Amino acid sequence: MTKTPETWTRADDSMVESAIRRGANRRDLLKMLLAGGVSLAAADLVLGRASMALAATPVKGGALKAAGWSASTADTLDPAKASLSTDYVRCCAFYNRLTTLDQSGIPQMELAESVESGDAKTWTVKLRKGVTFHDGKSLTADDVVYSLKRHLDPAVGSKVAKIAAQMTEFKAVDKNTVEITLASPNADLPTILATHHFMIVADGTTDFSKGNGTGAFTCKSFEPGVRSVGLRNPNYWKGGPNVDSFEFFAISDDNARVNALLSGDIHLAASINPRSTRLVDGQKGFALSKTTSGNYTDLNIRLDMEPGSRKDFVDGMKYIVNREQIVKSALRGYGEVGNDQPVSPVNPYHNAALKPKAYDPEKAKALFKKAGVLGQSIPVITSDAASSAIDMAMVIQASAAEIGMKLDVQRVPSDGYWSNYWLKAPVHFGNINPRPTPDILFSLLYASEAPWNESKYKSDKFDKMMIEARGMLDQAKRKEIYNAMQVMIAEEAGTIIPAYISNVDAISDKLKGLDPSPLGGMMGYAFAEYVWLAT
Amino acid sequence: MKSRVPSLILSRLLIALVTLTIVSFAVFFATTLLPGDTATILLGQAATPEAIAGLRTAMHLDEPALLRFVYWIAGLFQGDLGTSYANHVPVATLISGRLANTLKLAGLTTLVSVPLALTLGITAAMWRRTLYDRIVTVATIGIISVPEFVVATLAVLVFAVYLKWLPALSFTYQVDSFAGLLRAYAMPVVTLTFVVSAQMIRMSRAAVIETLNTPYVEMALLKGASRPRLVLRHALPNALSPIANAVALSLSYLLGGVIIVETIFNYPGIAKLMVDAVSTRDLPLIQSCAMIFCFGYLLLITAADIVAILSNPRLR
Numbered sequence: 001m002t003k004t005p006e007t008w009t010r011a012d013d014s015m016v017e018s019a020i021r022r023g024a025n026r027r028d029l030l031k032m033l034l035a036g037g038v039s040l041a042a043a044d045l046v047l048g049r050a051s052m053a054l055a056a057t058p059v060k061g062g063a064l065k066a067a068g069w070s071a072s073t074a075d076t077l078d079p080a081k082a083s084l085s086t087d088y089v090r091c092c093a094f095y096n097r098l099t100t101l102d103q104s105g106i107p108q109m110e111l112a113e114s115v116e117s118g119d120a121k122t123w124t125v126k127l128r129k130g131v132t133f134h135d136g137k138s139l140t141a142d143d144v145v146y147s148l149k150r151h152l153d154p155a156v157g158s159k160v161a162k163i164a165a166q167m168t169e170f171k172a173v174d175k176n177t178v179e180i181t182l183a184s185p186n187a188d189l190p191t192i193l194a195t196h197h198f199m200i201v202a203d204g205t206t207d208f209s210k211g212n213g214t215g216a217f218t219c220k221s222f223e224p225g226v227r228s229v230g231l232r233n234p235n236y237w238k239g240g241p242n243v244d245s246f247e248f249f250a251i252s253d254d255n256a257r258v259n260a261l262l263s264g265d266i267h268l269a270a271s272i273n274p275r276s277t278r279l280v281d282g283q284k285g286f287a288l289s290k291t292t293s294g295n296y297t298d299l300n301i302r303l304d305m306e307p308g309s310r311k312d313f314v315d316g317m318k319y320i321v322n323r324e325q326i327v328k329s330a331l332r333g334y335g336e337v338g339n340d341q342p343v344s345p346v347n348p349y350h351n352a353a354l355k356p357k358a359y360d361p362e363k364a365k366a367l368f369k370k371a372g373v374l375g376q377s378i379p380v381i382t383s384d385a386a387s388s389a390i391d392m393a394m395v396i397q398a399s400a401a402e403i404g405m406k407l408d409v410q411r412v413p414s415d416g417y418w419s420n421y422w423l424k425a426p427v428h429f430g431n432i433n434p435r436p437t438p439d440i441l442f443s444l445l446y447a448s449e450a451p452w453n454e455s456k457y458k459s460d461k462f463d464k465m466m467i468e469a470r471g472m473l474d475q476a477k478r479k480e481i482y483n484a485m486q487v488m489i490a491e492e493a494g495t496i497i498p499a500y501i502s503n504v505d506a507i508s509d510k511l512k513g514l515d516p517s518p519l520g521g522m523m524g525y526a527f528a529e530y531v532w533l534a535t
Numbered sequence: 536m537k538s539r540v541p542s543l544i545l546s547r548l549l550i551a552l553v554t555l556t557i558v559s560f561a562v563f564f565a566t567t568l569l570p571g572d573t574a575t576i577l578l579g580q581a582a583t584p585e586a587i588a589g590l591r592t593a594m595h596l597d598e599p600a601l602l603r604f605v606y607w608i609a610g611l612f613q614g615d616l617g618t619s620y621a622n623h624v625p626v627a628t629l630i631s632g633r634l635a636n637t638l639k640l641a642g643l644t645t646l647v648s649v650p651l652a653l654t655l656g657i658t659a660a661m662w663r664r665t666l667y668d669r670i671v672t673v674a675t676i677g678i679i680s681v682p683e684f685v686v687a688t689l690a691v692l693v694f695a696v697y698l699k700w701l702p703a704l705s706f707t708y709q710v711d712s713f714a715g716l717l718r719a720y721a722m723p724v725v726t727l728t729f730v731v732s733a734q735m736i737r738m739s740r741a742a743v744i745e746t747l748n749t750p751y752v753e754m755a756l757l758k759g760a761s762r763p764r765l766v767l768r769h770a771l772p773n774a775l776s777p778i779a780n781a782v783a784l785s786l787s788y789l790l791g792g793v794i795i796v797e798t799i800f801n802y803p804g805i806a807k808l809m810v811d812a813v814s815t816r817d818l819p820l821i822q823s824c825a826m827i828f829c830f831g832y833l834l835l836i837t838a839a840d841i842v843a844i845l846s847n848p849r850l851r
Binding site for chain 2: 072076154223253256266
């Protein structure tokens, strides 16, 4: 167990585990390890440990305590308004969705028995029978209609009002069947319904402080900005959870969060800074759980302004970004190299054939020369608001300086960054949270009229392909179109996505059963229901 | 001369009230200078113009800020602190739990720090220029110079992470006995004691030494008074006024200024609530917190003034 190579870290352990989960067999893994310079005997040990970590049987009982990183008085148990990771964790503990995404990003049924459609426009949702809310009420079609319809009311302030707007009609056909009509065909509805905001609440609920859902835990107490305590729901329809109670709060200070874990006060410290991973790595009894879920920080060059209106400048920037270096130093290894398009490797529609642009200073220099910008000083706006953007800016600035291209990196405060600089400055950094479907990413970020079109990319062809793919129920054909669209973004848009950032949760090795999920860290925020505490 | 005390105290209270009003306006104008409002902050990156407009109407944020402020003041006079913009919970509910936590921490810290600081300060003055005095002086200067986040982080690393004697988070730890209380509060209280005591020690030492140098104390010495009597009976009453001021100033810090300690120990006090309120531009909550800080500060300062007035026979 202990005879692993000396430089072996827990991050590597989690890498091996995630490879196994993705379906790598023993031979692939040995190859991967040997390529990394690990001896055969040591590789055997590593693999044994990783598969053991995945194969243990759950234990019942125990009080689970975990800490997120963000909390404020705006904390809410209203799924429509959930905006922070803390809210998502609580919503996952107290409520259920119609569907949920599995580890490979494919929708699976949760409260729904089936979600079907013949034309991708009218959808029939059959509900699971025998599900009850915490207050004893049975789940019916009315609850689902109420929960979904709320998002359309501007007074609710739903975070997904824009996505929900395409659902124009809801009908409770009978007690267990709901019919949803969309404004135009969208084959992604089962995936969209798996987003955290579409949790199902009881019909007529206006006071959400009780957290009355169908979820694995009943809400014992909830104080916004302080903490929440959930108790095991004895009538939970899935039969879980493993732990007796679940206490969740936030420790915003990164060091304090890690220290609380190390001192044994909590079992999980969510989303720790890559800088703090060293603190946990060397410690016995703790592990890191790495998730790549599609979060990224990108460098945006507006195509409608100088200097981005010169195509050669944009292309030059794509070659001067040293992606490997950014993953290695700005993200300390917790990330995967990106290929300038927003669909991450964990998404089933990711175009793996599209290779990231290689770091090529000579080519970049030639392109800058052609654009006539060499020797000019180009301002680049960066801020702590976009995670790791400052470190990334430093890496890019240094590479550019080597070929005589001067980038004037301007660091601005994070307060107000999103309203004052993002989308506005000619060259600036942005940060995009994971979204479940390529369609949402494209319509939000790259369609000609997209509200967050970061580089002001405009292409009629792209818009047409997006609409066409949206209503397509044929998966293979859809993937083909999405692949082509990803190539278009990588080649034509002004958004440089150097890396997909991994989320790193630090956990006590008492905590078992935590698997990464494409929906985000902490098992897509739903870990409390699945994990168990080893005794 | 007997009538002077009530009128002096009354004028102090009046000044306090005027100060509260001025602070309230200052806080209001500072808040309106912040970029964005609650609707844009709540929607964050997802703030499209329609979404913001919808939410503003729903939250009644479309009324002019000054008007909302006037409503809030009017409500305040009826004892209503208003409703939080961010989560529609009455501000009084949000504050009550947090304020109790803050007062508990401040109270425990006061119980430890004031007797400790006064004892050290006065004894250092009594035995001034001895080795004891030197040690106390050097130690207090050392403590003033170390920022509290260093003290707090070191304490957590040593006592919680390595020795595992104490919990790293004081709030989540269940307090069910006196020993439990000690365990939970030991580190935050010690850290805060470090922060607030140093000033009190130095001020009380200086004040006592100053009075010890006056001719009347010399007279008492010549009369044959013992050293403790000299200090406690003759010098201390005259040094009381500056000491009370130093104590009040130090303690006022415990009400609103302990954000670092609250953050490191994840203690849900009122300072963090105020920071939250500012980041969500939650006007009623910001105002209420600011009023509480200001009120606490004025209360302590006024108390110190009253102590000064009462301890001064010329004013009595």
